[in-house]
Amino acid sequence: MARLFTKFWLLERYLFGQMLTPLLAGIAGGTLLLLAGRLFTLAERLVEGSVPPLTVLRLLMLDLPEMVVLGMPIAAFFATLLTLGKLSGNSEITAMRAAGIPFTRIFRPLLLVGLLMSLSAFLISNVLLP
Numbered sequence: 001m002a003r004l005f006t007k008f009w010l011l012e013r014y015l016f017g018q019m020l021t022p023l024l025a026g027i028a029g030g031t032l033l034l035l036a037g038r039l040f041t042l043a044e045r046l047v048e049g050s051v052p053p054l055t056v057l058r059l060l061m062l063d064l065p066e067m068v069v070l071g072m073p074i075a076a077f078f079a080t081l082l083t084l085g086k087l088s089g090n091s092e093i094t095a096m097r098a099a100g101i102p103f104t105r106i107f108r109p110l111l112l113v114g115l116l117m118s119l120s121a122f123l124i125s126n127v128l129l130p
Contacts, residue, residue, distance in 0.1 A: 005072075008095070009123070011096070011101065011105065011106075012108070012109045013021050015083070015106070015109040015110065016109050016113070017111070018086065018087070019079050019080070019082050019083045019110065019113055021051050022075075022078060022079035022082040022083060023075055023078075023079035023113065023125025024042055024075075024077065025072060025075075025078075026071070026073060026075025026077075026078035026079050027068065027071055027075040028069075029078075030067075030070070030072075030074040031064070031067045031068050031071040032054075033071075034067040034070055035060060035063065035064065035067050038060065039056075040058070040060060042056045042127065043056075053064075064096050065124055067130050068105070068124065068127060069121045069124050069125050069129070070102075072117050072118075072120070072121045073115070073117070073118075073121070075118045076113065076114050079113070080110055080113075083110065084110075093106065
């Protein structure tokens with residue numbers, strides 16, 4: 001029974017693993033880009049001397065959850081495209097289809113990651129940000 005359960009979830013774990021690195025890189029990259037844009041607006045006040053550097057750092061840390069929430073859809077899209085591109089480039093989707101695996105089973109983990117990303121963004125927006 002355990003062998004059947006492991007065999008059933010092997011494809012899903014593989015697809016999650018393929019999607020994890022681009023997802024984390026997308027969240028970090030998107031957040032960094034959005035924070036850099038905010039830093040440019042704060043840098044003007046920092047150069048003028050009207051705001052101390054510690055206050056600018058505090059403002060950036062307070063903006064971090066909002067930027068993470070804004071970066072999550074970008075990251076999910078980025079991760080999905082990279083994962084499907086890699087699977088297609090290595091002909092893994094063709095091999096899975098030749099093995100009789102339906103498209104719904106191939107794309108189910110990708111949809112689940114998107115659902116988890118939207119749920120976590122919702123929770124961050126409604127619990128952490130207020």
